[in-house]
Amino acid sequence: MKRFSTILVLIGGFVGTAALPAQAQQQLSLPVMSPAVHVRQAFSTTFIDLKYSRPSKRGREVFGKLEPYGKVWRTGANSSTRIKFGEEVKFAGQIVPAGTYALFTIPDPKEWTVILNKDTSQWGAYDYKPDLDLLRVKVKPTVLTAPAETFSLMLENLQPEAADLVMRWDKTQLSVPIVADADARVMSQIQEAMKGDKRPYFNAAQYYYNTDKDLGQAVKWMDEALKQQPDSYYFSYWKGKMLQKAKRNAEAAEAARKSLELVKAEKSTPLREEYVRLNQQLLAEVGKK
Known part of the structure; x- marks a missing residue:
């Protein structure tokens, strides 16, 4: 009986050893036919x-x-x-x-x-x-x-x-x-956000500008944004764009000139040159110098 058990153990050992090469095969990185x-x-x-x-x-x-x-x-x-x-x-x-x-x-x-x-x-x-x-x-x-x-x-x-x-x-x-029909969802977000302490004046104004909504309201929101950041040449420029779209050209020119004055403090030369160009273009479009 003991000899028979020994034979079984030996056979098991050979079987296990024979199986090892298959189990230890290295995985290959092959090209994917349909990535x-x-x-x-x-x-x-x-x-x-x-x-x-x-x-x-x-x-x-x-x-x-x-x-x-x-x-x-x-x-x-x-x-x-x-x-x-x-x-x-x-x-x-x-x-x-x-x-x-x-x-x-x-x-x-x-x-x-x-x-x-x-x-x-x-x-x-x-x-x-x-x-x-x-x-x-x-x-x-x-x-x-x-x-x-x-x-x-x-x-x-x-x-x-x-x-x-x-x-x-x-x-x-x-x-x-x-x-998609996002307008109702966005308008609801704006209405709710304007009840809070951190009101998204600029983003709301830009949405009105991009979707041809009440431009008078957009300009009012830009005024509020500028009260918070009066040195923002970026906000002044966009106020000018909104006034231009509302056909209030004299006010648009005034905003562009304000932006040109503020952008002088911009330390980044590419940004400064870009907003000088944009404001000069805005002035030309509204017929002002």
């Missing part, structure tokens, strides 16, 4: 976040062959593509609450289906469940003059509250408009 991408884009008052993997064409015909027409596609490689909205948006005209969604598509020669699905944990589209769709929209593809070797999904044509989600691969391009 992962994470894009976080500031958008409206929050962001849009994209996570996907980028397959390449590598001599293959993609749509209709590699990715069949009429079949749900993960819109990339590996795990399903995910898109996250930091605030409510309209996706091709349909309301999408803030949150994370899986982005699927159904390729078609004439009209693709773009899908936002609530299940973000999938690998590929093998367990895709249409009953978890948040929405489906139809998008007409365009033909690229030069084929795109590597799949890309990007936010393009960025504006303060709008962007296009653009997909390109092989000879195909899709574009889905995304629009």
Whole structure:
């Protein structure tokens, strides 16, 4: 019995030793065929976040062959593509609450289906469940003059509250408009902030200027900002821009001259020269010297 146990121990030792080379193999760093991408884009008052993997064409015909027409596609490689909205948006005209969604598509020669699905944990589209769709929209593809070797999904044509989600691969391009409505949210923030001790006079004034709201109110806020920082050539310049937009040219010129006087104390030569140039340009635009 003792001899039998000894034999078992020896056999176990040989088995363990034989297994060691496999367990101790060095890991290799190999090229990734479909590298992962994470894009976080500031958008409206929050962001849009994209996570996907980028397959390449590598001599293959993609749509209709590699990715069949009429079949749900993960819109990339590996795990399903995910898109996250930091605030409510309209996706091709349909309301999408803030949150994370899986982005699927159904390729078609004439009209693709773009899908936002609530299940973000999938690998590929093998367990895709249409009953978890948040929405489906139809998008007409365009033909690229030069084929795109590597799949890309990007936010393009960025504006303060709008962007296009653009997909390109092989000879195909899709574009889905995304629009936010931040104005009500920003106006509510301004109203609430103006009740506090640290009132954002300059930021609120700039928002009114950029969105063509009450310029008289914007100028009043700039006056308050200048009471807090009377030596700010930057604030004086922007007060002049707001007065110019309100067609109060004589006052705009006065603000520009004040900014020119204040900027003389700026120690940074590039900044000083830049605001001398900007104020001189403002004076020329309002017809003053």
